[in-house]
Amino acid sequence: MNNMMEVQNLSFTYKGAAEPSLKGISLPIQKNKVTALIGPSGCGKSTLLRGMNRIHDLYPGHQYDGAIQLLNKDGESYTDILSLKKEAEMIRLRQRVGMIFQKPTPFPMTIHENIAYGLKLSGVKKKADIEEIVEKSLRDAALWTEVKERLGHDARGLSGGQQQRLCIARAIALKPEVILFDEPTSALDPISTLAIEEMISVLREDYSICIVTHNMQQAARISDYTGFMYLGEMIEFDQTDTIFMQPSVKQTEDYISGRFG
């Protein structure tokens, strides 16, 4: 069971839209690998990503077809996350499949509370446990050495890159199995971008990662697999090296080499 998730023939239509935004998408999210989704704006890559932890369903009325299989804890069977209905199941799903957004979204609290808040909500009670997880998450997000002296300060005082790493620490505190990144570095300077990329390559050892990015060199640098999407379809999915050095579909080549349209 190498696939943590399997998107199978997924179609998705936004509420009130005439046309589906995703048309029969299939791809695997392999365990402990980084999968990148690239494509021009409006191709559906963020829509696909947001389907993968059903964050779309915060607003009802959208329509899904197909299946998104998530590997169960037993490591053998899969559950179609589109079959989940109860609110509690959805919350549980979003703990297992976490998401990091383009703009850092720290809560208006201290650095410490930003991470502890979710833990308390998910039922971690003991103070010692919380302290331990807070430190470990910040270490894993490569932020600990920068903030350990000021855990009680407001998180909004951190730089953009630090805020983004705090959001990643907050997500991994809940021990997800999959982390979805939606353009995590597009608002960051090159150094913070490299810090996040470096962190993603370390996180891969413990998590399965899917990242949407407009920065193709980033996709080439950090991912193992890359999918090129266009107009709601998966045009080509292959190993990243193949996509960037020798793609087999002309549309992919045109896109990555800047000859689109």
Place this chain on the structure above:
Amino acid sequence: MSMGQHISHRFDEDIEAVTSKVLMMGGVVHQQVERAVSALLTCDRVLAEKVIADDVKVNTLDVKIDEMCNRIIVTRQPTATDLRLVMAIIKATNDLERMGDEAKRIARQAIDISKRGVLPELFESIEQMAVRVKEMLNKSLDAFARKDIDAAFTVIGLDKKVDKDYENLTRQQITHMMEDPRKIHASMDLLWSARALERIGDRSCNICEYVIYLVQGKDVRHIDYKELEEHME
């Protein structure tokens, strides 16, 4: 292979500029080889010295093209075919520069032969080889310019004939050296020149391999001709 227009016209211009510089360099190298062989066969010291002096033109283009490729990599981060083109150009340029050095070597032998004033036996036999090698170089540049893999494959096939020419020439000269030791020096000069020509043929094949790599994305270096034949089918 049809490459559409790049969204940035500058990029297309940059690629065109560096490609035409490579072809220009190829033209200069071809001329150098031609003159060197002609200087050898006619014992023309003046022409040979010109070939040696003109090697700097080849070297200057070599450096210039490297600079242009560096600039493209740093500003454009080329991918897929663009990346393979830049790689192919960098490698082809290196081979062309070395061919220029081989031409210079032939010119030096021309000077040595004319200084000594003793001609080797069967001096003209190198001419046939030179014609073939020049053809290979010419066609490899053509294949590169037109990104024509069939032409590239044909050139690689010609290399066997050149190798055969070289072998024959070596055998003949050994015989003559044994018969008349006074001509050993002259024979050696001729063999060095033949060796240089043979290397130019090899390097033309290298360029053709880069053409196949560029078009098909398949690296065909270090495989034998039979494997390549199967691949091309």
